[in-house]
Amino acid sequence: MPVGINELVDQLRTAIVQIDPSGRIVLRNSAAERLRSSHSGYLIEEAIERQLERALAGTDSEETLEFFGPPKQVVVVHTSPLPGGGAVALADDISERRRLDAMRTDFVANISHELKTPVGAMAVLADALLGEDDQETTQRLIGRMVFEAERAARTIDDLLQLTEIELGTEIATIPLDAVSLMQAAAERVRHSARERSVEVHLSESAEPTTVVGEPRQLASAIGNLVENAVKYSEEGGRVDLSISDDGDSVAFTVSDEGVGIPQREIERIFERFYRVDKARSRGTGGTGLGLAIVRHVATNHGGSVEVMSVEGEGSTFVLRIPNSQPVDPPEDASRAEQEVQTT
Amino acid sequence: MGELRAGFHGDLEEIRDAIVRLGATVIDLIPRVTAVLLEQDLEGAEYVILGDADVDTRATSIEERALSLLALQAPVAGDLRQVATALKISSEMERSADLCCNICKAARRIYGHELDPKLRGIIQKLSDQAQAEYRQALDAYAAVDAVRAAALPDIDSFLDDLHRQFIQQILESHAAGSIDLQVAVQLALVGRFYERLGDHSVNLANKVCYIATGWLPEHESRRSTEAADSNER
Structure with missing residues (x-):
């Protein structure tokens, strides 16, 4: 009819x-x-x-x-x-259309900034080296060039990793010890945390828990969350790590007592190269891709990432990896953003 | 006669719609002015302040329509309470929009001064709570839901607590040297404006109870005063 x-x-x-x-x-x-x-x-x-x-x-x-x-x-x-x-x-x-437009425009502006800045700096430094005879100044300029080259290399590495994760290829999942994954992430930030007197604390109650996932991707996602928590903590702050399994999924929780994220920025922090406080986050040496990687890892595993944050009180990120995962990763990466729950 | 009353009830509905829309404007203004304050958005401040004239016009229009209904239709009982409260609610909302403008003016006065994350966090909480209360009160008004409205005074105590926390944080930030005295004073005023927004939503909720039941909290205090007077005699 x-x-x-x-x-x-x-x-x-x-x-x-x-x-x-x-x-x-x-x-x-x-x-x-x-x-x-x-x-x-x-x-x-x-x-x-x-x-x-x-x-x-x-x-x-x-x-x-x-x-x-x-x-x-x-x-x-x-x-x-x-x-x-x-x-x-x-x-x-047209809210979604506007959001995607803003994301696209900012991405183009940000990627050119992130890649052009170190390359431009290297060109200027090389130019200064050409006419420089003083040994000490030469050493200093070369040191800066190495720093800028490493920065560009880090950005490109992260971009390649993100692209690989976005494509969803090579996701061979195996059972992994969740506590070991968290401990490895804590170990990686041990030096920087000590330098800034930030205490990284893995919850005592973290009992042996198995999570099924792709080892490299999960290590990268959890590592990024823990690294961010340390970076954005005040000196003398504390970062809490915990793991829980409700039967349906394993949740990796990373909480800090840092500066927090302004409410209006929360929905955009998982975008590539999006930075809340541009001056501060560039100063921390990040590439601006860490949370985008976390989001895509979550999506590839059929999971989600949630964030709760109050400025001045800190942030809590929860990466959930389901115990039963889809055979194929979702095709539409933009859908992942809708799965990011904010409070 | 039936048609005449149908026209009256249509007019009453229009007044109610106009009030709901004015309240919705205030609900949207609260996070907007908070963003103006936190992001030091001078253009946004100007936009809100210029827009206040429109809010005033709409509030006056509601009052005129309510007065016209009173004069021409002589409503009684529940209808009378609706018309009488429309007069009061429109001015509550107009005043609420003024408070939002005041937050923008404070944002202009502290322009260029950085606020530390703790202050920003509490400002965001004050804004969220004030907006949630206003939303609750307006929803209660739209549905004439006295039960929902009756919860507002208790909900508002949370905003009062936040206000106290904010004042404490202002003092701490000032003592730590992160804000100067002028900024501290402006922020204290801002805290007061959010707290007053909460009070206006409680007043709106009280009016909802009055429309539904004919009872106002003021009646209770009047009864107590009268009882005390008769005891003295």
Whole structure:
């Protein structure tokens, strides 16, 4: 049996309101009805009414509404007069499109910055070396060149690793000892933690737990979380590591008492090269790819990564790896971002 | 006559819708002005302050429509309570939007001064809590839900605690030299503005209880005063 036009219109995500020449509502689809379930919906409804009045006077119009939420929302309300009299309004939620646009634009800007800065610095340093006779200055300039070269190499290494993980190839999972993975990550940051008097504490209750995963990817993801926790801790701070198994999944929890992440930035921290405090994070020597790697590792394993953070109090990251994993990794990497839960 | 009352109830619905929309504007303003403050967004501050005139106009329009209904329709009982509270609620909301503007003005005054993460964290919490309370109160109003509204005074005590924590943190940050006296004073005012936003949501919730039951907390205190007076006599 063919579906009626009203049923079809009700299936659309776009809110549609049609009025007759007297201003009486003759059609309001389900999406428009649902507007009254949120505070932003009331304001969208108000904008629709405002725009429809203009459309009745014969003018097309468009208004973009941006709501702070949470969640952040961007809605475009478009109205047009109808040939037979009356007018129609369409309200489209373009939040996801806006987010992806911002992500794409920032990525291009950030990658060129991350790669051009060390290369540019090396060019300037090499130029300075050309006319330099003083042995001490030469040594200093060479030292800086090595530093910049290593920085570029780190970024490229991380990019290659991320690309490999994103492709989802070579994911041969085996049972691994979760506590050993966490201990290895803690061991890797031991030196930098000691330098900054940050205490890294693995919970005593971490009993032998088996996690099924790809060893290199899991080591990289947990390592990145622990490294970040130490980097962003204040001197004398504490980083807590714990492991739990609820039967469905193994959770690796990394908590710090550091600076925390501003609420508005949380949804973007898993993007490649996205940095919350650009000056500070570049100063810590990171490549800006660590959390993107964590997110993709989680996705490849059919798991998730969650973050809870309060500025001035610290952050907690939880990497969950399910005990039963999908045979193939998800194809659409962008879906992974939706799985990242923030609070 | 029936048609006349139908028109009256339509007008009453329109007033209620206008109030809900004004409240939704305040709910959106709270995180917006917090972002202005934390991100030192002067352009955003200007946008909010200029937009306040529109909020004032909408609040005045609600009052005029409510007064017109009172004069022309002589509502009684629950209808009368709805119209009478519309007059009060619109001014609560208009005042709430003013408080949001005040936060923007404070953001301008402390422009260029860095806030330490602890202060920023508590400001974010104050904002989240004030917004959650306002949302709760507005939802209660939209659904005329006296039970939900009655919980607001208790929920608001959390915002009061946060306010106290914030003042304590301001003193600590000032003592540690991370903020100067001028910034400390402005931040103390900002804390007060969030706390007042919570008070306005409690007032809104009280009005919801009044619409639904005809009872206001003020009635309780009046009864106590009258009882004390009669005892003295």
